[in-house]
Amino acid sequence: MTETKRAHDARAPHVPLTNYYPDEPSRAGFVKEMFDTTSVDYDRMEKVLSFGTGKWYRGQALQRAGLKPGMRVLDVGVGTGLVASEAARIVGQPELVCGVDPSSSMMETAKVPAGVQLVNGTAESIPFPDAHFDFLSMGYALRHIGDLRQAFREFHRVLKPGGKICLLEITCPESGWGKLLLKIYMKGWVPLLAPFIGNRRNTARLWRYYWDTIEACLPPAQIVAELEAAGFKRARRYIDVRTMSIFAEFQAEKA
Numbered sequence: 001m002t003e004t005k006r007a008h009d010a011r012a013p014h015v016p017l018t019n020y021y022p023d024e025p026s027r028a029g030f031v032k033e034m035f036d037t038t039s040v041d042y043d044r045m046e047k048v049l050s051f052g053t054g055k056w057y058r059g060q061a062l063q064r065a066g067l068k069p070g071m072r073v074l075d076v077g078v079g080t081g082l083v084a085s086e087a088a089r090i091v092g093q094p095e096l097v098c099g100v101d102p103s104s105s106m107m108e109t110a111k112v113p114a115g116v117q118l119v120n121g122t123a124e125s126i127p128f129p130d131a132h133f134d135f136l137s138m139g140y141a142l143r144h145i146g147d148l149r150q151a152f153r154e155f156h157r158v159l160k161p162g163g164k165i166c167l168l169e170i171t172c173p174e175s176g177w178g179k180l181l182l183k184i185y186m187k188g189w190v191p192l193l194a195p196f197i198g199n200r201r202n203t204a205r206l207w208r209y210y211w212d213t214i215e216a217c218l219p220p221a222q223i224v225a226e227l228e229a230a231g232f233k234r235a236r237r238y239i240d241v242r243t244m245s246i247f248a249e250f251q252a253e254k255a
Contacts, residue, residue: 065166077141081110152230
């Protein structure tokens with residue numbers, strides 16, 4: 001762990017990335033603008049990044065975390081609906097699935113089954129009552145939260161007792177070679193392809209920003225500790241060995 005990470009207040013998942021925005025208060029506006037301006041390209045770029053396995057992997061991860069038919073689900077950072085769509089398929093009733101996101105443009109481009117409810121909101125201020133959901137998911141949006149502790153408290157609040165969470169994230173490989181290869185792919189190769197796949201000026205920049213947030217993000221052990229501090233039990237990081245430790249699933253349960 002770097003000195004920067006040791007000294008960093010865990011309220012945000014990483015230090016301010018001043019190459020993109022000047023300070024922490026500016027982060028939310030920058031992130032919203034990036035997603036608003038790249039929403040129409042997002043799904044195409046995601047398929048390149050995941051080699052087309054994203055849908056299968058999301059479904060598997062949700063089921064590993066305990067998602068079952070009939071559960072009421074909240075997907076935080078729903079974006080274009082990639083996780084919410086898989087959740088709707090698994091629970092069997094799309095009307096049981098709700099998505100929250102600060103980017104209206106992302107939700108406008110979402111391709112979700114009829115019945116899925118999409119609502120404007122943030123992880124730190126979820127517009128639903130206490131003890132409302134059986135399951136909460138988040139797909140690769142943890143790095144974009146401004147206040148991790150407040151978000152986890154909100155996750156805990158809106159879940160029923162016994163409710164489960166599944167937070168999908170990309171994490172740096174532990175080996176130097178693995179980290180270098182992922183960096184070359186995400187910050188070099190994927191942005192290079194962006195002009196041929198997407199139409200928006202900010203699309204390549206978004207994927208470079210993705211890598212920088214991955215590299216700067218809090219270590220997984222600290223994320224697990226923050227979940228426990230918010231009141232969750234059995235918090236852990238699940239790693240599918242087939243993903244070479246790149247894709248992490250943070251799982252926990254409300255007591």
